[in-house]
Each structure stands twice: as structure tokens, then as C-alpha cells.
Amino acid sequence: MRRGRGQKKKKTYYQKRKMCRFCVDKNLQISYKDFNSLRYFITERGKIIPRRISGTCAKHQRKLSSAIKRARVISIMPFSVSTS
Template sequence: MYNNRTQQAGGKNRFYQRRKVCRFCVDKDLNIDYKTPKALRQFITERGKIIPRRITGTCAKHQRQLTVAIKQSRQIALLPFVGRPMY
């Protein structure tokens, strides 16, 4: 009668996910640098958008550093502004 996700009939679905941890805070050896596009590529989508911190789990301080590094890397053409065309 009741679904596993709902507590009562007609109740909201409550899906709890484990809190993401900033990988730069955990591992102090990781550096955010605009000269390493391979590392920065993990934080942009196929279309070239910067992935938000609620998805990646980075803290606000490191997300700001990531954003600046990605934008600098785009300016000197190490990363693309847009992704590959679909056609």
C-alpha cells in the first residue's frame, strides 16, 4: 500500500543523500591551476558550462578559485568556451 520512499499516503518523497565533501579541502596536495586543463575538465560539462558546487560538492572558497581558473584557461585557449557541435 505504501511506497518505500513515502512515509504516509500523499506525503512528500524524502530522498536523503550523503553530504558531499570538497576534494580540495580533503587533499591539500591538489592545486587549482589554470595551466592544468585536464584537472579542470572534470568541472565543466560537455557543452562547456561550469558545474555548480551543489553537484560537485566543492566548498564556496574552492568553487570561486575553480571558476577563475576555468575562465583564465578559456582565455588562453586551453579549455573551450563551448563544447563540441552535435552535428
């Protein structure tokens, strides 16, 4: 098997389209009191994961971010996590 010049194999990356978790499962509720469901949407540092990475739709991302911010105020979620 010889490959001539200029016949480089092109790599093609396919990425599965991310779906909004809350649109797929309508029963999922966004609640600022529920830490366990919100924690998937923050980083280890406590930052809110942008929707281009998590795949949530605009509507639900808005609700999520306000829920996370509310949870931070009542100390259910951290504002920041220091890594030492």
C-alpha cells in the same frame, strides 16, 4: 503477506554528503594551466558545473571558476562545445 490500506511503504532517499575535493586533499592545486584537473568541473558542453552538484566549497569554487575562465582565454579550455 497482505498490506492494509494506508500502509504504503515510504521510500527514503539517503544521499551521501558531497565533500569538497580540494578540502579533502590539500595537495590538490587549482591551476589554470592544468586542463586535466579542471575538466572534471565542466560539462560536456563546456559549462562550469555548479557547486551544488560538484560539491566543492565556496572558497574553492571561486578559485575554480576563475581558473577555468583564465584557461578559456588562452584556449586551454573551450568556451562552448557544439554538439552536432
